Amino acid sequence: MSGTTSHDHSEKKRVALISMGASGGLSLAKFGAALFTGSLGMLSEAIHSLVDMLATIVTWFAISWGDRPADDDHHYGHAKIENVAALFESGLLVGTAFFIAYEAVKRLIDGNADVEVTWWATAILVVSMLIDYNRSRALRKTAKSTSSAALAADAQHFESDMWSSFAALIGLVGVWYGWQWTDAVAGLLVSIFIATIGWKLGHTTIATLLDKAPEGATDDIRKLAENMVGVLRVEQLRVRPAGNTLFVSLTADVPRMMAITDIVALKDNLARQTKLLHSNADVTVTINPIELDSETAFDKVMLIAAQRGLSIHHLTVQKLEKKLAVSFDLEVEGSTPLKDAHEIATALESAIRGSLGPDVEVESHIEPQPLQLIEGQSADGLTAKKIQATLLKLAKLERSLSDVHSVRVRNTLGGLYVHYHCRFAPSETIYVVHSVVDRIENGLQKKHPLIKRVVAHAEPVGQVRHKL
Secondary structure (H helix, E strand, C coil), X not given: CCCCCHHHHHHHHHHHHHHHHHHHHHHHHHHHHHHHHCCHHHHHHHHHHHXXXXXXXXXXXXXXXXXXXXXCCCCCCCCHHHHHHHHHHHHHHHHHHHHHHHHHHHHHHHCCXXXXXXXXXXXXXHHHHHHHHHHHHHHHHHHHHHCCHHHHHHHHHHHHHHHHHHHHHHHHHHHHCCCCHHHHXXXXXXXXXXXXXHHHHHHHXXXXXXXXXXXXXXXXXXXXXXXXXXXXXXXXXXXXXXXXXXXXXXXXXXXXXXXXXXXXXXXXXXXXXXXXXXXXXXEEEEEEEECCCCCCHHHHHHHHHHHCCCEEEEEEEEECCCCEEEEEEEEECCCCCHHHHHHHHHHHHHHHHHHHCCCCEEEEEEEECCCXXXXXXECCHHHHHHHHHHHHHHHHCCCCCEEEEEEEEEEECCEEEXXXXXXXXXXXXXXXXXXHHHHHHHHHHHHCCCEEEEEEEEEECCCCCCCC
């Protein structure tokens, strides 16, 4: 699972601690200047810096808690605590703005404004703006690299502090020129600016707490999945951010005839391509195989057998006047008692009727399953020579067959196995090829009764010989 690295965690805590010290120092300096000058703008700035310090303390604790790994009770980790901290900080901003606005309006109405302007009070505001600018940039950079909502909120605090310090500075300049009311107006402007920042921060934080997907992420991932070969449609897609991780849960429909290996490869590819779009994604892909209208009765029977781990061959589907007739050879382990084998066949036949309809005629022929591993060795030279001579003689009778090669004769406890390669015209049909090799097999077994099986590998004329 994607998560915060130890380096990211240390960096986040470091910038949070520096910001805590900066906001604490600025708060003390501004309170001293506010008490000496009587400036509401300066007092607003002092309160603002104090709120920033409290917010940074909350940020530090949120980072310490939020970077803990997922556990049995918190499957998606603890990163959302940073969003809770950000929401708390937005509340502090809005509350501060209302208090400053109240004091500013009251002073404008009462007309009580006795503000003394000093050079060092002005210097405090200028230094404050420089520090706020520096901390805002550092916090925003770290917040972006670590996807920290708490640090992003802290950056907003310092940015709002910088602009409100500028407003307070303008208020002091106005007082310097004899316009006492500009200090209260500056306080009011500061409150409006702080309230705007707090409202935007709160809106963004609430959206994150409500699991709002990042802009464009859902469309990008959906388009990626729908364009993937094998995907019929995206049944469900959920995207939710949590800290620096984007959790993606995707369910896609595929044809149920798709091979298991292809399904596994599709899942891996979907997850890999999604992470290329969003490097911080934690992807869960669910594949839902569904039945298609284009499936034939043959497809359905083969799928039903495969789902039960049964091997069938010689499957035949006949279309009669008003119903289908299905027949096949069912392979079972040779030592299986007939009663047990018949139960296996009956269960398979019932499943086929359940899929194709109760009126379907279904019957099976049970035969022993070929041995999985046959011990053997090459036949003696005389036997192999006689069989090869017969093979070449039979092959000459078949005009469509040529170039018999790679002949091997093996001796096993069950009998002789003959393997050979041959060639046919590339345009020849499998019907013809199979008929020819069947005739050769029958001829070999008639001449040499000890032959258990003949395996013929047919190759198109003109292609490189198949390597053993």
